[in-house]
Amino acid sequence: xxxxxxxxxxxxxxxxxxxxxxxxxxxxxxxxxxxxxxxxxxxxxxxxxxxxxxxxxxxxxxxxxxxxxxxxxxxxxxxxxxxxxxxxxxxxxxxxxxxxxxxxxxxxxxxxxxxxxxxxxxxxxxxxxxxxxxxxxxxxxxxxxxxxxxxxxxxxxxxxxxxxxxxxxxxxxxxxxxxxxxxxxxxxxxxxxxxxxxxxxxxxxxxxxxxxxxxxxxxxxxxxxxxxxxxxxxxxxxxxxxxxxxxxxxxxxxxxxxxxxxxxxxxxxxxxxxxxxxxxxxxxxxxxxxxxxxxxxxxxxxxxxxxxxxxxxxxxxxxxxxxxxxxxxxxxxxxxxxxxxxxxxxxx
Ligand code: SAH
Ligand code: SF4
Numbered sequence: 001x002x003x004x005x006x007x008x009x010x011x012x013x014x015x016x017x018x019x020x021x022x023x024x025x026x027x028x029x030x031x032x033x034x035x036x037x038x039x040x041x042x043x044x045x046x047x048x049x050x051x052x053x054x055x056x057x058x059x060x061x062x063x064x065x066x067x068x069x070x071x072x073x074x075x076x077x078x079x080x081x082x083x084x085x086x087x088x089x090x091x092x093x094x095x096x097x098x099x100x101x102x103x104x105x106x107x108x109x110x111x112x113x114x115x116x117x118x119x120x121x122x123x124x125x126x127x128x129x130x131x132x133x134x135x136x137x138x139x140x141x142x143x144x145x146x147x148x149x150x151x152x153x154x155x156x157x158x159x160x161x162x163x164x165x166x167x168x169x170x171x172x173x174x175x176x177x178x179x180x181x182x183x184x185x186x187x188x189x190x191x192x193x194x195x196x197x198x199x200x201x202x203x204x205x206x207x208x209x210x211x212x213x214x215x216x217x218x219x220x221x222x223x224x225x226x227x228x229x230x231x232x233x234x235x236x237x238x239x240x241x242x243x244x245x246x247x248x249x250x251x252x253x254x255x256x257x258x259x260x261x262x263x264x265x266x267x268x269x270x271x272x273x274x275x276x277x278x279x280x281x282x283x284x285x286x287x288x289x290x291x292x293x294x295x296x297x298x299x300x301x302x303x304x305x306x307x308x309x310x311x312x313x314x315x316x317x318x319x320x321x322x323x324x325x326x327x328x329x330x331x332x333x334x335x336x337x338x339x340x341x342x343x344x345x346x347x348x
Contacts, residue, residue: 004088005064008037009136009143013184023058031184033059038185041147068093068140085144087113087137091130093163095141104156105149109141111173112164117198117234119219121263124163126299132169138176142186158188160195161217165234167195167203177214190214196261201238201246208253216250217259217290218243222269223277231269240281248285257286263294264305264313275313279320289317289324 011019016030029051036048045051045060068085071092075081079099086092096108115122116129141162146155158180160166166173177193179185194215197203207216222228228235235243247258260282264270278289291314294304305313310326317324 002088005067006062007067007134007136007140008033008059008063008065009067009139009179010134011063019062023055025055029055034184037065038143038179039187041143043147066140066143067134067137068095068144070144081145083144085141087133093133093137093141095144095162097145100156103153105145105153106157106159107142107145107155108159108161109138110162110164111138111160111166111169115164116168117165117232119198119221119232121231121265121294121297121300121302123297123299126297127163132172133164135172135175135179138172139179139186142180146186155188157192157194159193159217165198165200167197167200167207170203170206174210177212181212194259198232198234199238199243200234201242204246204250208250211254213254213256215256215259216247217261218247220260220262220278220289223274223281227269231265244281244285247287251286257288260287260289261292262289263292264310265294266303266305266309268302270305270309270313272312272316275316276320279317279322282322287323289322291324291326293327 008016013030013034016033017027020027020030020033032050033048036042036051042048043065045056045063045065048056048059051059067088071084071086073081073083081097083095083097084092085095091113093110093113095110098106098108100106110133112132113130114127115124117125118128119125142155142158149155160173173195177190177195180188180193181190190213194217195207196217196219198219204216204218207214219232220228221231222235225235225239225241228240238246250256251258262269262278282289291310293310294302296304314324314326
């Protein structure tokens with residue numbers, strides 16, 4: 001296997017400063033380089049027109065601009081895009097771009113190649129775990145789409161809802177969040193970044209201490225341990241009796257409410273009794289439930305709930321005064337909806 005290149009997004013501002021100093025360059029050039037990468041989103045070192053030509057050549061010899069390369073890009077009729085990206089070691093990941101408002105988009109990033117948690121309904125879970133992504137590989141998924149934006153279009157939100165469990169790759173995820181959030185970096189507000197977890201309690205606890213305004217989403221999918229052990233196997237390690245108090249502590253520490261994701265599977269987790277159990281479980285917690293329509297995956301026989309069942313479930317939660325939204329699913333036509341992201345080239 002070829003040696004791992006150094007990507008520009010691997011470097012912190014001080015490392016960029018050291019590199020510039022080693023080239024005998026004035027320190028203001030570090031800021032100029034970072035602006036070209038994160039704000040002007042240059043697609044080559046040569047395009048960085050206010051850097052001296054010999055510096056651009058030397059940068060190109062030392063560094064690689066992006067850690068991801070497009071293999072295939074697909075666009076659905078609703079405007080959702082999904083891209084298959086290959087990494088330096090030949091492994092691949094998928095990233096989605098979802099229209100959120102007029103000319104505004106959400107990037108759904110992956111944090112790992114595959115995932116070890118093994119939720120049976122999830123295409124990534126069915127693939128198994130291959131490796132963690134580096135912070136550069138996470139940032140570069142956002143920059144890939146940022147470079148493709150047309151005039152007036154912006155990336156307004158980033159969600160860690162692609163492949164992988166973000167808290168199983170905590171350090172690199174947080175470095176990426178820092179770079180995406182920093183004024184010298186991509187400059188997106190922390191409130192516009194959401195991390196979705198299968199319920200990794202140590203991760204929730206650490207995030208609560210970061211004093212960042214990043215949003216937390218927890219994939220619940222079941223109101224009791226017996227069912228959740230099956231749907232989200234991490235529940236065996238971090239059961240509801242510990243997970244819900246950890247979410248409550250997060251709310252207390254950050255003042256932000258937690259979002260619970262609940263994918264609805266026909267005859268599995270969508271009864272009125274389960275709606276009441278869910279309301280009971282979350283009583284008194286500052287939270288919001290997103291009811292997601294389950295998306296079919298090749299390796300799983302679960303069916304999505306009927307629309308009327310989902311609506312009745314939503315109504316029951318609302319009646320019990322639990323804030324709830326029934327979400328429309330994007331990107332199903334191109335397999336870019338939740339849980340359908342899976343690298344077809346995995347393991348190459
Ligand atoms: N590993 C993290 C984040 C990535 S998955 C997590 O599990 O939270 C993003 C969301 O998609 C999670 O809520 C996950 O449970 C959901 N999901 C996975 N497969 C799905 C499917 N087939 N249908 C609907 N939602 C799914
Ligand atoms: Fe992993 Fe999330 Fe898929 Fe579960 S739903 S297997 S935690 S990516």
